[in-house]
Amino acid sequence: MTENLNRGGKSAGRGGDAGDAPSLAMLMGFAAMPAALSEKMIGAQFRAVDRMVVLRIALGLISIAFVLILYWDNAPLWLLGLWSVTSLVSIVPPLRAFLSRRACNYEGLPRNQLWLHAVGMVLQGMLWAGPMLLLAPHGGVLQVASLWTMTTCLLAAVAMGFHATPLAACLFLTVAGGASVSMMLRGGSEELAITVASFSLLMLLATLRQARQFGRQITTDRQLAEKRETVSLLLGEHDDARNDWLWQIDTARRLVGVTSAFARIAGTDAAAIEGKSLLELLAGPAWESGQFDPALHTLAAKIKGREAFANLILPVEVKGARRWWELSASPRLDEHGAFLGFRGVGADVTTQRETEERFTQLARFDQLTQLPNRLHLTEALEQAVEAMTRWNTRSAFLMIDLDRFKSVNDTLGHHIGDRLLAQVAERLRAVCGSMAFCGRLGGDEFAVLIPEIRDATEIEQLSAGIIEHLSQPYEVEHHTLFVGASIGSATGPRDGGTADELIRSADLAMYRAKEEGGGRHFAYITSLHVEAEERRKMEIALRGAIENDELRLEYQPVVHSQSGDLDGFEALLRWHHADFGEVPPSKFLRIAEEARLITALDSWVLKTACEEAVRWPVVLGLSVNLSPELLWDADLIPALEQLLQRTGLDPARLELEVTETVFTRDGAEAVRKLEQVAALGIGLSLDDFGTGYSSLGCLARTRFRTIKIDRSFVAGAAEGQEEHVAILNALIALANSLGIETTAEGVETEREVELVRRVGCTRLQGYYLGRSMRVEDVRRLFARNSRPNAA
Ligand code: C2E
Ligand code: CA
Ligand code: CA
Numbered sequence: 001m002t003e004n005l006n007r008g009g010k011s012a013g014r015g016g017d018a019g020d021a022p023s024l025a026m027l028m029g030f031a032a033m034p035a036a037l038s039e040k041m042i043g044a045q046f047r048a049v050d051r052m053v054v055l056r057i058a059l060g061l062i063s064i065a066f067v068l069i070l071y072w073d074n075a076p077l078w079l080l081g082l083w084s085v086t087s088l089v090s091i092v093p094p095l096r097a098f099l100s101r102r103a104c105n106y107e108g109l110p111r112n113q114l115w116l117h118a119v120g121m122v123l124q125g126m127l128w129a130g131p132m133l134l135l136a137p138h139g140g141v142l143q144v145a146s147l148w149t150m151t152t153c154l155l156a157a158v159a160m161g162f163h164a165t166p167l168a169a170c171l172f173l174t175v176a177g178g179a180s181v182s183m184m185l186r187g188g189s190e191e192l193a194i195t196v197a198s199f200s201l202l203m204l205l206a207t208l209r210q211a212r213q214f215g216r217q218i219t220t221d222r223q224l225a226e227k228r229e230t231v232s233l234l235l236g237e238h239d240d241a242r243n244d245w246l247w248q249i250d251t252a253r254r255l256v257g258v259t260s261a262f263a264r265i266a267g268t269d270a271a272a273i274e275g276k277s278l279l280e281l282l283a284g285p286a287w288e289s290g291q292f293d294p295a296l297h298t299l300a301a302k303i304k305g306r307e308a309f310a311n312l313i314l315p316v317e318v319k320g321a322r323r324w325w326e327l328s329a330s331p332r333l334d335e336h337g338a339f340l341g342f343r344g345v346g347a348d349v350t351t352q353r354e355t356e357e358r359f360t361q362l363a364r365f366d367q368l369t370q371l372p373n374r375l376h377l378t379e380a381l382e383q384a385v386e387a388m389t390r391w392n393t394r395s396a397f398l399m400i401d402l403d404r405f406k407s408v409n410d411t412l413g414h415h416i417g418d419r420l421l422a423q424v425a426e427r428l429r430a431v432c433g434s435m436a437f438c439g440r441l442g443g444d445e446f447a448v449l450i451p452e453i454r455d456a457t458e459i460e461q462l463s464a465g466i467i468e469h470l471s472q473p474y475e476v477e478h479h480t481l482f483v484g485a486s487i488g489s490a491t492g493p494r495d496g497g498t499a500d501e502l503i504r505s506a507d508l509a510m511y512r513a514k515e516e517g518g519g520r521h522f523a524y525i526t527s528l529h530v531e532a533e534e535r536r537k538m539e540i541a542l543r544g545a546i547e548n549d550e551l552r553l554e555y556q557p558v559v560h561s562q563s564g565d566l567d568g569f570e571a572l573l574r575w576h577h578a579d580f581g582e583v584p585p586s587k588f589l590r591i592a593e594e595a596r597l598i599t600a601l602d603s604w605v606l607k608t609a610c611e612e613a614v615r616w617p618v619v620l621g622l623s624v625n626l627s628p629e630l631l632w633d634a635d636l637i638p639a640l641e642q643l644l645q646r647t648g649l650d651p652a653r654l655e656l657e658v659t660e661t662v663f664t665r666d667g668a669e670a671v672r673k674l675e676q677v678a679a680l681g682i683g684l685s686l687d688d689f690g691t692g693y694s695s696l697g698c699l700a701r702t703r704f705r706t707i708k709i710d711r712s713f714v715a716g717a718a719e720g721q722e723e724h725v726a727i728l729n730a731l732i733a734l735a736n737s738l739g740i741e742t743t744a745e746g747v748e749t750e751r752e753v754e755l756v757r758r759v760g761c762t763r764l765q766g767y768y769l770g771r772s773m774r775v776e777d778v779r780r781l782f783a784r785n786s787r788p789n790a791a
Contacts, residue, residue: 020037021212021215021216021219021220022037022041022219023215024166024208024215026215027045027164027166027167027211027212027214027215028166028170029111029112029113029114029115029118029167030167032111037222038111039108040222041218042111042113042114043106043107043109044164044218045164045214046101046106046164046165048214049164049168050098051161052161052162053095053098056094056157057095059153059154059157063128063150064084064087066150067083067131067135067150070139070143070146070147071131071138071139071143074138074140074143075134075139076138079135083130083135086127090123090124093120094117097113097116097117097120101113114167115167117165117167117168118167118168118171121158121169121171122168122172122175125172125174125175125176125179128151128175128176129175129178129179131147132147132180132182132183133183135147136183144183147183148180148184148196151176151180154176155177155203158176158207159173159203159204159210162207163206163207163208163210163213164214166211169207169211170204170207170208173203173204173207174200174204176200177196177197177200177203177204178200181196181197184196242261243265243347243349244345244347245259245261245265245345245347246262247259247262247278247327247329247343248342248344249278249303249341249342249343250340251340251341253277253278253303253341254276254277255276255278255281256341258270258273258274262346265346267319279296282296282299282316282325284316285317293314293315295313295314295315296314298312299312299314303342306331308329308331309327309328309329311326311327311328312327312328314327324348324349325348326346326347326348326349327345327346328344328345328346330342330343330344364376364379366439366440368422368425368440369422369424369425369426369440370425371429371438371440371446372438372439372440373439373440374439374440376439377437377439377441377447378499378503380437380449380451381397381499381502381503384451384492385492385493385498385499385502387451387452388492388493389493389497393452394452394453394491394492394493394494395449395450395452396453396458396459396489396491396492397449397450397489397490397505397506398436398447398448398449398450398459398462398463398487398488398506399441399445399446399447399487400428400446400447400448400485400486401444401486401487401513402485402486403483403484403485403486403518403519404482404483404484404518405417405421405444405483406664408420408481409444410663410664410667411664412479412481416476416479416481419476420474420476420481420483421444423476424446424470425440425446427469427470427472428446428448428466428469430469431462431465431469432448435458436449436451437449447506448466459521460521463487464521466487467484467485467487467519467521470484470485471483471484471519484518484519485518486510486520486521486522487509487510488507488509488511488521488522488523488524489506489509489521489522489523489524490503490505490509491524506524508529508532509524509525512531534580538583538587539594539597541580542588542595543595545575545601546601546604550575550576550577551573551601552574552775553571553574553605553609553612554571554572554772554773554774554775555569555571555612555772555778556569556572556770556771556772556773557569557765557769557770558764558765559765559769560762560763560764561757561760561761561762561763561764562757567620567763568620568621568655569616569620569621569622569623569773570623570625570657571605571609571622571623571624572772573585573601573605573625575588593627593629596629598629598630599627599629599630602626602627602630603639605625606639606640606643607643609624610622610624610643610644610647610649610654611647612778613654614648616778617782618653620653621653621655621683622654622655623656623657623685624654624655624656624657625656625687626656626658628658628659628661628662628670631662631670631674631677632673636673636677637673637677637680640677640680640682641680644680651680652681652682654682655682655705656683656684656685657686657687658674658684658685658686658687659686659687660686660688663698663701670701671702674702678703683705684704684706685704685705685707686699686704687708689707689708689709689713690712690713691713699740705740705741706741706742707735707741707742708743709728709743709744709756709761710746711746712746713727714744714745714746714747714752714755714766715746715752717755717756717759718749718752718755728759729759732760732761733760741762741763742760742762742763743762743763743765744756744761744763744764744765745766746765746766747764747767747768748766748767748768749768750768752766752768753768
C-alpha cells in the first residue's frame with residue numbers, strides 16, 4: 001500500500017508543474033486539446049467566465065445608464081435610443097448561451113462555443129466602441145474623460161473576469177481598446193492615445209498570462225483529482241469489503257483527513273472522529289479508566305518518540321465488539337524537516353487473529369480432554385525453568401501413567417477408552433485446581449507442573465491425591481471401570497536444569513513406579529539415571545546375546561498333583577553376560593520387549609527347547625512361554641510346523657504358555673492365531689492366571705488345555721485368605737468340568753502343596769518340587785533314571 005501511496009504522490013508532484021497544460025491556442029479554441037483535457041477544460045473555462053454573469057449584466061446596465069446620463073444633453077436622442085436598445089438586446093444572446101451551458105452542466109461543450117462566445121464579445125466590444133466613436137464628437141472633454149474612465153473599468157473587468165476565455169477577452173480588449181485609442185486621436189491627444197494604447201496592451205498581456213495560469217491550474221486540479229481517485233481506488237475506499245485504510249495525525253496526535261474507509265471501519269462517520277485524539281479513539285472505553293492494552297502504551301511511546309513503527313497489533317472496541325487493528329506509520333516531515341505528525345496505514349486483522357487463535361487452541365490443547373497438550377506443557381515447563389533459574393525457586397514436574405488403561409481400551413474399544421480419558425482429565429483438573437498446571441502428553445500419559453513448590457511434602461500430597469482420585473471407579477456407558485495411576489516426579493533444579501532433563505527424570509521415576517507394580521508415586525533419584533543408562537547398555541548387549549552364545553535354557557519340573565510323578569518341564573530363559581553377570585529374566589525380558597528383541601529370543605527358546613525335549617522320555621511334556629509379539633508374528637505357524645517336522649516332536653507334548661495380554665491388541669485376531677496353533681495339535685496354556693484384569697473372560701475365548709494359577713493366588717489361599725480359597729475352588733471346579741488341567745505355580749511349602757492338592761489342582765510347579773535345572777542336570781536325570789520319577 002505504501003508503494004501505492006508513493007506512486008500517487010509522485011504523479012501528483014508531476015501534475016504540479018503542469019507539463020501538459022493547454023497552450024493559449026488551445027484555450028482560444030484554435031488548436032485541439034487532448035481529448036481527456038478538452039472535456040473538462042472548455043467546461044471549466046465557461047464556468048469561470050459565467051461566475052461573472054451577474055456582474056457582467058450589472059456592469060452592462062450601469063454602462064448604458066452612464067452613457068445615457070453623460071450624453072443626454074449633447075447627443076441626438078435617436079442615436080442614444082438606438083444604441084441603448086441594441087446594447088440591451090445584445091445582453092440576451094450571451095444570457096441564453098449562459099443558461100444553456102448551465103442546463104448541460106458545462107459538459108460536452110464543443111470548441112466552437114469558444115468562437116461563438118468570442119463573436120459575442122466582439123459584438124459587445126463594438127457596442128461599447130459605439131459611444132466612443134459616435135458619441136464622443138458630440139461631447140466635450142469631460143465626457144471623453146468619463147467615457148475613458150468607464151472604458152478602463154470595463155477593460156480591467158474583462159481582463160480579470162474573462163481571462164479563462166482568452167480569445168473572447170482579447171478580441172473585446174482589442175476592439176474596445178482600439179476604439180479608445182481612436183477616440184483619443186480624434187480628440188487630438190497623441191500622448192493620451194499612446195497611454196490608452198499602452199494600458200490596453202497591458203490588459204491584453206495580463207489576460208494572456210492569466211489565461212495560461214488558468215489553464216495550468218485547471219490541469220493540475222484535474223490531475224490531482226485523478227490521483228486522488230486512483231489512490232482512493234487503490235486503497236479500496238469505495239470497496240466496502242476492504243479492511244485497510246490510511247490515517248494521519250497532526251503534532252497533537254489528532255486525526256486529520258479521516259478517510260471514509262477509516263470511518264467505516266471505526267464504525268462511525270469521518271466528521272465524528274476528525275480532530276479526535278488517535279489514542280483516545282483506539283483506547284475506546286478504556287480511555288476513562290486508563291487501563292490500556294500494553295500495545296497502546298507501545299504506540300504512545302513510539303508516537304512520543306517520533307519513531308516509525310510497523311504492524312503494531314492492538315485491540316479496539318468498535319460498536320461494542322472487540323476488533324484487532326494493525327497499524328504502521330512513520331513521522332511526517334515538511335520540506336524543512338519539521339515534524340508534522342504521523343501518516344500511516346491501518347488494517348482490521350480481526351479475522352486473521354481469530355483464525356490464529358483457533359489454530360493456537362488446536363496446536364496447544366488436546367482435543368479429546370481440552371487439557372493443554374505436550375507442546376503447551378513443555379512451554380509451561382520451560383517458563384518455569386526460566387523462572388527457577390532467575391528467582392532461585394523450585395518447580396516440580398509429575399508424569400502420570402494410567403495403570404490397566406490399555407486393557408480397557410483394547411477390550412472395550414477406543415470409544416470407551418476416549419470417554420474414560422476425558423473423565424480422567426476432569427478429575428485431574430479438579431485435583432490440581434489452581435496450584436498446578438496439568439495436561440495430557442498423549443495416550444494414557446498425563447503430566448502436572450507445579451511451577452513453584454514451597455514445601456517438600458507438596459509433591460507427595462498432590463501425588464497421593466491424584467492416585468486416590470484417579471483410582472476411583474469410572475462409569476462409562478454402563479461399564480464400571482477401574483484404572484490406577486503411576487506417578488513419577490522430578491524436582492528442578494535438583495533433578496534437571498532444563499525442561500528436557502526434568503521430563504526425562506520424571507519419566508524414569510514413572511517407569512520405576514510402574515515397575516514396582518503401579519498405583520504409586522516414585523520421586524526421581526539419581527540411581528534411576530544410572531539404571532536407565534544400564535538398561536541402555538543392556539539393550540545393546542542383549543542384541544548380541546544369541547550370536548555370543550550368552551543365552552541358555554533351564555527347565556523347571558512340573559509334576560502330577562496326586563501321584564507326584566514328573567509330568568514335564570517348563571523352559572525358562574537365562575542370560576549370562578560377561579559384565580552384567582546373571583541377569584534376571586524379569587529384567588532382560590522387559591528390555592527385550594521394549595527393544596523389540598523378544599521375538600528373536602522366543603524363537604530361539606522354542607527351537608532350543610524342542611530340540612532338547614525330543615531327548616526326553618516321550619511321556620514328558622514341554623512348556624514354552626510365548627510372548628504376544630511372537631504370536632503376532634506372521635511366520636509363527638509355518639515356523640512351528642517346520643520345527644515340529646524337523647525335530648519330530650509330537651505336538652501333543654508341546655504346550656505354549658500365553659498370558660491374557662495376548663488378547664489386548666486385537667482380541668479376535670489373537671483368537672484366530674491361537675486356534676491355528678491348536679490346530680497343529682499343540683496345547684495352549686493360560687499363564688499367570690489371577691494377576692490380570694479379567695482372566696475368567698479369557699477362558700471363554702479359546703480352548704486352553706491348561707490354566708496356570710499364579711503364585712500370588714496359591715500363596716494367598718495357603719495363608720487362609722477366604723476369597724482366594726473360594727475363587728480357587730470355583731475355578732478348579734469350572735476347569736475340571738471343562739476338562740482343563742490346572743497347574744499351581746510357585747508352590748514353595750508343604751502347606752501349599754497340601755492346599756492345592758486338596759482343592760483339586762491337577763499339576764504342581766514350584767521350588768518345593770524343584771527349581772529350574774540346567775540342561776546337563778536334566779540329561780543326567782534321564783541317564784540315571786531309565787524310568788523318570790522326579791517327585
Ligand atoms: P512364568 O512363566 O510364570 O515362570 C515361572 C516363574 O516363576 C519363573 O521365574 C520361575 O523361576 C519362578 N518360580 C518357579 N517356582 C517358583 C517358586 O516356588 N517360588 C517363586 N518365587 N518363584 C518360582 P523366571 O524364570 O524368573 O521367569 C520369570 C518370567 O519370565 C516367567 O514367568 C515368564 O513369564 C518369563 N519367561 C521366562 N522364560 C521365558 C521365555 O523363554 N520366553 C518368554 N516369553 N518369557 C519367559
Ligand atoms: Ca510360564
Ligand atoms: Ca506363570
